[in-house]
Amino acid sequence: MISFTLPEIRRLLTKLVLRVADAAEHIWSWSRFRRRRQHQARLSHYKRRGYPLP
Template sequence: MMIGYTVPEIRRLLAALFVRHHQPKHIWWWSRWRRRRQHQARLSHYKRRGYPLR
């Protein structure tokens, strides 16, 4: 599971792809890794506070 794309994340991806000319494979890998970690952090946050997880 991952969180959805945010406007700042989309801006960062576009800037990295078109302005800075980084390798597309690395950029998409980083984005996927980051969103997956954010999802895990969100679940951990709710779990610690006793909220039911979906």
């Protein structure tokens, strides 16, 4: 997976501190899903353009 971005860290902290209606596990699972999906997209872009995969 890719590393955390600044906007994602802000979002996680805001969600965890304010805890509007989401449970902590839901917030963390969303973050894991998002980073995993970004990693998949990055690999796909590299592959499509013919660059060696990292």
